[in-house]
Amino acid sequence: MEFGNEVPRRTFDGILPDGWQERTLRIDPLHHPGLADGVVGTAEQAAYWAERITAAGPPPAAVLAYCSAVGLASALVEALPGPDVPLIVLDPAPAHPEAPQELLEELVQAMDESAEVPAITGLPASEALALGSSSLLSVVVACSSGLDEDILVELTGGQRAWLSFTLTAAEPAQTPPAPAYVLLSEGLDWPGSGQVYRVGVTAEELFRAPVVKELLTGLLATGRKEEACLPS
Known part of the structure; x- marks a missing residue:
């Protein structure tokens, strides 16, 4: 999940494992039809995107998201059919009421x-x-x-x-987001569930740092947090 209207834009292109770019299905949450004309609940948004992911091919190896997309991404994982798909989030920040x-x-x-x-x-x-x-x-x-x-x-x-x-x-979630893995830049924290990795780079560097690419490569290759670790 990537927001296409950000300036500067954040994209996973620079940290995906080599060869994964062409295997990636990108979703811009803001492209949900009718979103500009009415409020669409998170569950409804998730069901819409899950249907399109399922129609596109086999279940994904993982769902990647960042910032305020963490809630929708968590609901999307729940909406996908079949075995559990790991959710990996970078600097998650669910929107606050203001x-x-x-x-x-x-x-x-x-x-x-x-x-x-x-x-x-x-x-x-x-x-x-x-x-x-x-x-x-x-x-x-x-x-x-x-x-x-x-x-x-x-x-x-x-x-x-x-x-x-x-x-x-910004609405309180009935079910808190439940990522499998959380990658955090300097100074951020995540009080929710999931295996947390503090990667020691700034928020600006998070989407281009080699250390993040290595960590993400390990997480996607193993799918098991006990085998994924920061490179020494």
Whole structure:
């Protein structure tokens, strides 16, 4: 799972074992259909992606995710048929309740620093998305007067999908994420389940450090945490 709208973008390309890039099915969680227009529960998102993974071929060797995708990735593993698929997460950070508000402020003020941002924290997710979407559209209209309304709505599609996903990710999970392996950069912690590896690199280096590639290669090769270790 990789978010395609990040700047700078994080991708597993630099740390996958040699030869695995062409064997990888990439999922952008923000590409779930209808996400920009309504709040979609984590279980429903997971079922959608599990169906497409199953249709694409045999069960995956592992599911890889990072940051706020940890909850969806954990639900995806549960939704996949057959034997358990290990979940490997890098710097997991489930969204906190204020994350949607912070994201909305970032999105709005990136277009117009003086624009007023509505308060959505504490609102039902569907109401928060509607209010946030209206705010985004109004800013785009102010910045792009004269454009057709359909075009203006389309221009905010990616932003609305991001806000929708964050609203769902920020809701308390009925079942806590349960990764098999957790790789952490410097200064981060993970209080949840799973075998934790502290790799001693910065968050910026995590997706390109050779030590991470070696560790990930071992985890994917063995599938058993007792045989995977940091290189000496």
